[in-house]
Amino acid sequence: MNKNEKEKRDFLETPLRRSSKNSHRKINIHSKRKKICAIALLLVLVIFYGAGLYAHGLLGDAKKTLDKTYQKTNVKKLRNVSQVLKEKKPFSVLLLGTDTGDLGRSDKGRTDTIIVATINPDTKRATLTSIPRDTQVKVSGDSSSYEKINSAYTNGGTAAAVKTVQNTLHVPLDFYLLVNMGGLRKLVDAVDGVTITPLLTFKYSAADVTKGKTVTLNGKQALAYSRMRYTDPEGDYGRQKRQKQVIKAIVNKLLSVKSLSNYQKILDTVEDNMQTDLTYDDMITVETNYKDAANSIKSYVLKGDDAMINGLSYQIASAEEKKKVSNRIRNELGLDPSTENFVGQLGGTTYSNSTGSGYGTYSGNSSTEYGSGTASTYTTDGYTNNNY
Numbered sequence: 001m002n003k004n005e006k007e008k009r010d011f012l013e014t015p016l017r018r019s020s021k022n023s024h025r026k027i028n029i030h031s032k033r034k035k036i037c038a039i040a041l042l043l044v045l046v047i048f049y050g051a052g053l054y055a056h057g058l059l060g061d062a063k064k065t066l067d068k069t070y071q072k073t074n075v076k077k078l079r080n081v082s083q084v085l086k087e088k089k090p091f092s093v094l095l096l097g098t099d100t101g102d103l104g105r106s107d108k109g110r111t112d113t114i115i116v117a118t119i120n121p122d123t124k125r126a127t128l129t130s131i132p133r134d135t136q137v138k139v140s141g142d143s144s145s146y147e148k149i150n151s152a153y154t155n156g157g158t159a160a161a162v163k164t165v166q167n168t169l170h171v172p173l174d175f176y177l178l179v180n181m182g183g184l185r186k187l188v189d190a191v192d193g194v195t196i197t198p199l200l201t202f203k204y205s206a207a208d209v210t211k212g213k214t215v216t217l218n219g220k221q222a223l224a225y226s227r228m229r230y231t232d233p234e235g236d237y238g239r240q241k242r243q244k245q246v247i248k249a250i251v252n253k254l255l256s257v258k259s260l261s262n263y264q265k266i267l268d269t270v271e272d273n274m275q276t277d278l279t280y281d282d283m284i285t286v287e288t289n290y291k292d293a294a295n296s297i298k299s300y301v302l303k304g305d306d307a308m309i310n311g312l313s314y315q316i317a318s319a320e321e322k323k324k325v326s327n328r329i330r331n332e333l334g335l336d337p338s339t340e341n342f343v344g345q346l347g348g349t350t351y352s353n354s355t356g357s358g359y360g361t362y363s364g365n366s367s368t369e370y371g372s373g374t375a376s377t378y379t380t381d382g383y384t385n386n387n388y
Helices: 003-012 022-026 033-046 048-053 063-067 081-085 151-169 183-190 219-226 235-252 260-273 280-294 319-330
Strands: 093-098 109-121 125-130 134-140 146-148 175-180 193-196 202-204 207-209 215-217 274-275 296-302 306-308 312-314 351-353 356-363 367-372 376-380
Touching: 003 274, 063 280, 081 093, 093 151, 109 151, 109 280, 109 319, 134 151, 134 312, 146 151, 151 175, 151 319, 175 260, 183 219, 183 235, 183 260, 193 219, 193 235, 202 219, 207 219, 215 219, 219 235, 219 274, 235 280, 260 274
Parallel strands: 093 175, 125 296
Antiparallel strands: 093 109, 109 125, 134 146, 175 274, 193 215, 202 207, 296 356, 306 312, 306 351, 351 376, 356 367
16 A cells, blocks of 8 residues: 555545546536635635535536545434525534645644534525634543543544534534645645735745745645744634635635646545535535525634643633634524533633634635734633533
8 A cells, every 4th residue: 555545544544536537527617606616615714625515517427526525424413404405594514624644644633623614595604613723622422531622533533523513612513524634735736826925924844935925835835834833923823814815815726727637636636635424415405505605704713711731732712702602603503592501621720811702704805804802811720610
């Protein structure tokens, strides 16, 4: 088994096979279809879902490709998702970006990108709520300890990740989408690079950028630019901003992609780097009933407090913050506020409190970022448990 085959097996837990018929397929691409595809890519932030979602409009027999990305979690659905889609109701997707294949990694990886997406056809709005990878949670299947949320996937796969997010925010996750962030490099190369204006100056792996100086990055450089966080004064929040910046740059390139070979490269990347429990029929329904829901996209973040516990850095989201985020997501889904208890926990340590709320909006080809918060320092001992 060569290295590439091992990476595929580690990511999807089953060997992937690429159809040899791709080279014989024909596409008829219209500008409107490409715009829909690009908006869908921005919606999920980590690209491959949108390309796969609308692939059937580009390739007549794309079902064979998309079927290879399907994998159930065996987690019981909290709602009848088939009925939700059939009745054109708002639905949610847990977006997970692993670092398998990221900057040379080939193991199972961690979910460094965790986003709860909602798609509402009535308001024609989508929301993306990012959960920082260091957020302290009780991981599903482990009742005795709190860990970083990105360890859920590492320890228990997609099933544990889905359960952990559901239990933390008390929201139904109708579907999940897992993408290999290492595939981001291949996607950037498939669109012949992306042009960005760096948000800060730094050198990291293949990235060597200067703040404010526009540059065109290849796949390896774009991946490194979107991954660095330790020298970013905003830490994981800053990294999330740069990830979104790269995604938007890819969207702009996709709007101009015209060649058959580029679309085939994009679809091949989807096949090799995506896993989801959305069936092909689900994807068809989403395109038919929900394609206008991405006209406006709002981005939010589950805010927390910086903490050092047993030598490890965490983000501690308060019970109040969790409840606020939960109710916002539930409202987007047309659900009543949760009646569950929300818990904020912190052991004896000193930490910096940077609570607040941040969000951004995206409409058409423009976006705006917003944020507010306070900063102070606390020292605490014992155990804090805030219930609502």
